Amino acid sequence: MSAELVIGPVLRRVVGTRATVWVETSAPATVRVSAGEAAGEATTFSVYGHHYAIVVVEGLTPGGATPYEVFVDDARVWPEPGSPYPPSVIRTREGDDTDQPVRLVFGSCRETTQHATPRKLPPDALDAYARRLMSGAVPAPDLLVLLGDQVYADIPSPAVKRLLSKARHSEHDHPEDEVVTYEEYTQLYLESWRDPEIRWLFATVPSAMIFDDHEIIDDWNSSASWRREVREQPWWPERISSGLASYWVYQHLGNLDPDQIAADPVYQKVMAAADDATDVLREFGTAVDSPPSPVRRLAGSPNDEQGPERHEADGAPGYQWSYALDLGRTRLVVLDNRCSRVLDPGHRAMLPPGEWAWFAGLARGDFDHLVVGSSLPWLLPPGIHHMEAWNERLAGSARPRVAAFAERQRRAFDLEHWASMQGSFDALAGLFAEVGSAGVASISVLSGDVHHSYVARALYRDRPVAAPVHQLTCSPVHNQIQSFMRPVLRLGWWRGPTAVARTLARAARVAAPAVRWRKLAGPYFGNAVSTLVHEGRSARVLIEGTTTGGDLREVAAVELTARAPSGAASSG
Incomplete structure (x- = not known):
């Protein structure tokens, strides 16, 4: 056959x-x-x-x-x-594309289509965007940037759960309603990516992707104690190996350009395996889950100019999931916020030192706009930011009861963002201040995860930074936040609750952040996609949400290169 x-x-x-x-x-x-x-x-x-x-x-x-x-x-x-859809095309930019606009469409957190998901969710914003693009009503974007939770291994659809129930008769140590094996992961991608509108969109618009926690498990690598406990589960070795191997195949391999693919050591081993590369990817998925080593890199990275044989005390990850690309005068750097975290209490970091050095090098360069893809927002509602910073300080306490209390709170309330790793938060603020004072026109952080959308501008306390620095959060594409969380997130932007949280943080001797930030749009709690447009040295963002009929409507439109706002919508 x-x-x-x-x-x-x-x-x-x-x-x-x-x-x-x-x-x-x-x-x-x-x-x-x-x-x-x-x-x-x-x-x-x-x-x-x-x-x-x-x-x-x-x-x-x-x-x-x-x-x-x-x-x-x-x-x-x-x-x-007999396809009812327009032909799929490959669009190329002009040979000298420096004067061409750059359009990035982005979002995160997409459960499967309406008929497959167990909940009655609002219409899928990515489906709606695909239908509008088919109509020719908007220009095609240069890139679709998907910022995590493209599939949900821990919250599968009823159809996948039925498959799991059959498999669990022979796999008694596997969780009943969660994906564990590589074969089960393939069902997630089959279900999600064969949605007809999504299939056409993926065939027509180039895409860049990065994982968040649900590709593996909720709260993945939220802390060292979380990691110790999950590694005691009998199903974890297969879960993490299968999850990372399937992510490499379905998502990460396509993030690389042709030369990087050819140079990728995992790809080379896979292609050299002839008939079956299962053992290659099984071993890779297991090895790459090891914590970042201060001694040796387990595998090379196609982004590493020093090559796969680099061995030095650089705190490098086992494999570099972060990557970068240029479009015209825009540089996009997409960061791994999950797999390669440093989780040691007192030394928590979103990126290990070697990968941070790689990122910082790419953030400095000859371009007009720096865009950082981060599945987790850098700038949260200020009240929540201060609570996460307070929690991190307590989790590092020398008093066991205090540290244990903080760890319970960390897990219960998902206190795991950049704010919960203050060293990384401050380092990113410092890097943006440097880059923003060196001639770039704008700096934008694209994020998801938090199931609401907003635009916030960072304002530096002690130094002028010429380029505007913004947090652009768009989430979910197709999901829904619990109703009780909506007022909590709104309160996180209010002055009163923020002042209380800031006082708690200061009482725990958390230093004031180098930036404060103001909300320019949102929070919006429906399903949405966003479009970031760069034209010359100007930048603007559009957030669009779905209507009950499945169309898109404008939620917010913000000129990012306008003068800093003088109002006080919210402050960090």
């Missing part, structure tokens, strides 16, 4: 006149992508009984929008016969 297309095509990176297209097939095959005079071909690799290819298309025309076809063993599988 000939191979068929299972998932895809997924258009991932477009770099100059090259593009990468990811597919999953039903059997080993040769996959060819043809776009006018441009083409590319790749053989599939096999892991856990599944088959994948990432095809590099060469020779695209600069400044073009070229329809493309996908062939599996010479049989055309895309576009599908």
